[in-house]
Amino acid sequence: MPLLLAQAQYDLEGGSSLLASLSGWFSSWLWLSLPILLSFICLLHILKTRQEYWWIFLVLFFPLVGSLLYILVVMLNGGGQSATQRPLSRKGFYQAKVRSLQERLEQTDTLALRAELGEAYLQMQEPAKAKDCFQHCLQGAYSQDSDFLFGLARACYALQELPAALEAIEKTMQSESNDYLLERKFLQAKILDDLGRYEAALDLYDEVVEKLSTPESRCRQAVILKRLGHQEESEALFLSVIRQVQTQPQEQRSENKQWLLLAQKMLSES
DSSP: OHHHHHHHHHHHHHHHHHHHHHHHHHHHHHHHHHHHHHHHHHHHHHHHHTOOTHHHHHHHHSHHHHHHHHIIIIITTTTTSOTTTSOOOHHHHHHHHHHHHHHHHHHOOOHHHHHHHHHHHHHTTOHHHHHHHHHHHSOGGGTTOHHHHHHHHHHHHHTTOHHHHHHHHHHHHTSSOOTTHHHHHHHHHHHHHHTTOHHHHHHHHHHHHHHHOOHHHHHHHHHHHHHTTOHHHHHHHHHHHHHHHHTSOHHHHHHTHHHHHHHHHHHHTO
């Protein structure tokens, strides 16, 4: 009987030792295989979602660090979408559009494509390139085209070439086209404003501000009114700018922040 108990105790001790050994072996195997497993998962994700290919090299050459970095930067940060599916930023969108238009122009050089390219350059805040595009369009039967002239005027205004901008915008007013008429009049008012022709600018602001009803248009009108001595009217407009911006969604508030700050500054100086 004692012999049987001793044998049982030995078997139990042996079994425990075996379990401990197996557990240690499994833990070691898990730690050793973890980088391989992670890199395999990451590589599948990279290929499936068409991520930038430099991630492949990072994951292959630095399995543990590269995989953990990929998981944190891509997989846990909206990386379930492919690079082609993720929305582009505004700048990225127009950069891609410019490349596409340039490729199309190499195949077929048309005025419509040139004008579209000029518009894209304006959105990217590259007015010099936009000016070249619109000047190229203003030829032959299209030398007085109001859309091309409007694009040229906007490009010249962004470059602060005010006389050229005014000449172009005044030519658009001679056309019978009503396209972007408010925007054209507003641009003309801004050019006259910057040239110091305040009375003429104010007449145009009075005509378009209520219809446009933007913080910029109201604020510009208020600045001229204050400059010309119409204190009460200007203060009322500055207050309306502040209320308008403060009640806008966050994105619009950011876009109109400069007009909010200008209105507040002007009121504080009253």
